[in-house]
Amino acid sequence: MASDTDTDPDTSSGIDTGTVLVRDAWARVLKHGDFTNDDDFFLVTGAHSLLAAHIMADVCAATGQRLSLRLFFDNPTVNGLAAALADTTHGENRS
Template identity: 55%
Template structure:
């Protein structure tokens, strides 16, 4: 596995599960749909740093703050991160 690019084993399911877990940790609840907008379900800007830090640490990525605002759903952010991982970007 040493010859593989970082993130090569990160499947769509792993990325999405990681993003969702970090949202649940930050929001302190799990009763939301993966297409719900973060801000519509009670999320706020102070929680974004926690989510991005958690996702980044678990997946080995640096995620710009604007990516969250551009992709404010679990599915949207997951797809964006997976696309970035697929092309070998570690700094999304």
């Protein structure tokens, strides 16, 4: 049974692909996965603003979208950024 910390991109597991994308980018850039989807990025060990820029570059490359770094600063959790990405995809985010 899938838990809320699984990174299975199968949406039937309760984890959407945006969350998986963001979580994978965080883990890749931070070089660890020792965080929850609700942890504030800037309070996670090893996190700083330059790494946030790297994460956003990864997310932009994966989605094919041009996204503002401000989106990350306004949504510094995996769940928050994934939700903001979903809003942006649907034209609801203007930042």
